[in-house]
Amino acid sequence: MGLDLFSDVAELTAEIVDIESVSGAEKPLSDAIEAALRPLPHLTVERDGDSVIARTSLGRAERVVIAGHVDTVPVNDNLPSRVDGDRLYGCGTTDMKSGVAVALRLAATLPEPGRDVTYVFYECEEVEADRNGLKRLAETRPELLHGDFAVLMEPTYAEIEGGCQGTMRVEVTARGERAHSARAWMGSNAIHTAGRILDVLRGYEPARPVVDGLEYHEGLNAVFVRGGVAGNVIPDECVVTVNHRFAPDKSLAQAEAYLRELFAGFEVTVVDAAPAARPGLTHPAAAAFVSAIGGTPRAKLGWTDVSRFAELGVPAVNYGPGDPPLSHTRDEYVEIPLIHDCEARMRMWLC
Amino acid sequence: MGLDLFSDVAELTAEIVDIESVSGAEKPLSDAIEAALRPLPHLTVERDGDSVIARTSLGRAERVVIAGHVDTVPVNDNLPSRVDGDRLYGCGTTDMKSGVAVALRLAATLPEPGRDVTYVFYECEEVEADRNGLKRLAETRPELLHGDFAVLMEPTYAEIEGGCQGTMRVEVTARGERAHSARAWMGSNAIHTAGRILDVLRGYEPARPVVDGLEYHEGLNAVFVRGGVAGNVIPDECVVTVNHRFAPDKSLAQAEAYLRELFAGFEVTVVDAAPAARPGLTHPAAAAFVSAIGGTPRAKLGWTDVSRFAELGVPAVNYGPGDPPLSHTRDEYVEIPLIHDCEARMRMWLC
Numbered sequence: 001m002g003l004d005l006f007s008d009v010a011e012l013t014a015e016i017v018d019i020e021s022v023s024g025a026e027k028p029l030s031d032a033i034e035a036a037l038r039p040l041p042h043l044t045v046e047r048d049g050d051s052v053i054a055r056t057s058l059g060r061a062e063r064v065v066i067a068g069h070v071d072t073v074p075v076n077d078n079l080p081s082r083v084d085g086d087r088l089y090g091c092g093t094t095d096m097k098s099g100v101a102v103a104l105r106l107a108a109t110l111p112e113p114g115r116d117v118t119y120v121f122y123e124c125e126e127v128e129a130d131r132n133g134l135k136r137l138a139e140t141r142p143e144l145l146h147g148d149f150a151v152l153m154e155p156t157y158a159e160i161e162g163g164c165q166g167t168m169r170v171e172v173t174a175r176g177e178r179a180h181s182a183r184a185w186m187g188s189n190a191i192h193t194a195g196r197i198l199d200v201l202r203g204y205e206p207a208r209p210v211v212d213g214l215e216y217h218e219g220l221n222a223v224f225v226r227g228g229v230a231g232n233v234i235p236d237e238c239v240v241t242v243n244h245r246f247a248p249d250k251s252l253a254q255a256e257a258y259l260r261e262l263f264a265g266f267e268v269t270v271v272d273a274a275p276a277a278r279p280g281l282t283h284p285a286a287a288a289f290v291s292a293i294g295g296t297p298r299a300k301l302g303w304t305d306v307s308r309f310a311e312l313g314v315p316a317v318n319y320g321p322g323d324p325p326l327s328h329t330r331d332e333y334v335e336i337p338l339i340h341d342c343e344a345r346m347r348m349w350l351c
Numbered sequence: 352m353g354l355d356l357f358s359d360v361a362e363l364t365a366e367i368v369d370i371e372s373v374s375g376a377e378k379p380l381s382d383a384i385e386a387a388l389r390p391l392p393h394l395t396v397e398r399d400g401d402s403v404i405a406r407t408s409l410g411r412a413e414r415v416v417i418a419g420h421v422d423t424v425p426v427n428d429n430l431p432s433r434v435d436g437d438r439l440y441g442c443g444t445t446d447m448k449s450g451v452a453v454a455l456r457l458a459a460t461l462p463e464p465g466r467d468v469t470y471v472f473y474e475c476e477e478v479e480a481d482r483n484g485l486k487r488l489a490e491t492r493p494e495l496l497h498g499d500f501a502v503l504m505e506p507t508y509a510e511i512e513g514g515c516q517g518t519m520r521v522e523v524t525a526r527g528e529r530a531h532s533a534r535a536w537m538g539s540n541a542i543h544t545a546g547r548i549l550d551v552l553r554g555y556e557p558a559r560p561v562v563d564g565l566e567y568h569e570g571l572n573a574v575f576v577r578g579g580v581a582g583n584v585i586p587d588e589c590v591v592t593v594n595h596r597f598a599p600d601k602s603l604a605q606a607e608a609y610l611r612e613l614f615a616g617f618e619v620t621v622v623d624a625a626p627a628a629r630p631g632l633t634h635p636a637a638a639a640f641v642s643a644i645g646g647t648p649r650a651k652l653g654w655t656d657v658s659r660f661a662e663l664g665v666p667a668v669n670y671g672p673g674d675p676p677l678s679h680t681r682d683e684y685v686e687i688p689l690i691h692d693c694e695a696r697m698r699m700w701l702c
Contacts, residue, residue, distance in 0.1 A: 073583075167583070179680055180446075180675070181574055182518070182654060183675060183676050184596075185568075191552075201540075219532060219534075222543060229574075231575070243532045302534065328530060328531040
């Protein structure tokens, strides 16, 4: 049984939520998407890794890009999906398979849109940037992503969100000296020393800068910690992986300098980073979308791949039916009426 | 080339240090020990797992047990062994292959000791108690360990050390709530919460109780820490493995109660424990050994398998050429003159 792109968008969302696609294991879902799009005569479909790109080529004056990632964070006892009243629960419902379902519906049911459209379904957004499918496409096949404007269907609760915060992951390493744990005073316990790293994190007060009229909300969190040699050895190393989210008034270099100062005295190694993107809503193509969809744009707090479009010179916004705070939670759900609403507004804009 | 048990005891120590035997991978060394002992006509040799037991059966009035473990902690850039002046450097030199070499020399060169002797070379002392070879023998073949007195050749810097501290490992778990790391305030960071566990460890002041006239020195240390779900998820669990070393005035139950009170508010799970042993030097068999070897007995701070002999009703002491504080360190070494001294005194006692 393949995907039915002509079914209701909420049913389609449930269908693709139930095809598990944790980062790195998207193949079954990408295969299903490719198989569903290939037969449509108005689309040119390409496969690149586990990303699928489908394009209309009607010679329209404008081309827009509609993009979404197909992977999810690890399943947390929240599959298969289930409907409860107006809510569809399950891993990836909000982030961002409901947005992917809207894009798939538009791709299948709009053979002659008023603007040429490039639909991009890509892999590995939820893990380190080096595996990101959109990053790879931007580097190896940038012509596929070109357009006058891009909409990334990340969860925004069906409102337009401009820009995105940057993200940087650093490993902060505490060092010590090994010794037998029966004579701990002969060594120096790196895990205990790492307590000072956690002190910094526990004392952190998030900044909330306003950029181009939108208010952001920064963050500083341990996302991993590891240390230990053997059950009777004082450990000589403890590594805390810290994720910093920063507003688009800061460059990557400024974010790194901030972290190095905050953790002075410890080794700090940048393992992963992606720049912030300024809201950019003053661009004419962005303004046209805002006026078609309606509502008041907000700041995007999460990092999203709008930043990759910004780097290619393509203005881009986030817009999708999911509710951002529910992303990555065990009780993740999406409001079914918002999926319908989102599809209807996008359809009006593209007709 | 097999082991030469008739070579100098320091050379023999270097030979067995250079046969790497990290816990769980003792087989090559145990094979070499078994192969070297089998041809000796005055010994009955048995193999049990990677433990080797060799016994004289001369019908003497007393039987003594001389025991040592053949495994080491993970190699830390400190193999092969090397001699520098009077020191032999390398993983396991102090803990406790120099003691094992002394026992092997005695086994090979004393065909008619004044007391019957059981030599025990066993595996997996440096890891969780459930894998310990002496523990297995005590449970499955206790008759092999029976005797009037036992000497465990753990590092004591060639002085007699009575009793041993107990050891308990607990997992202390901090819980939180997952959320996207761009909206950390929607969740609760378990790694940050684990900072309170580290606060307890950093504030700990070691007790130094005196038991049967010997002073002990307790300890409380993190030996492992782990936590994290994905690079952009606020983690909902962080586990700190804590190793508590306690003096022989406390039972296992008292040690556990102490830890549960110390980490009240967190989940505490005992993963590994071994009781302390009181010094027991007033036992006649122990006193005889003390008078033969000389010196003033001290408290043993590390946990050792004397506790297993104590549970079988066999009085036991620690006595070996290694220097305890050097155990498990990268710069581990043994003083060569002490290996010779230790062999000479043991030989005098057994003749």
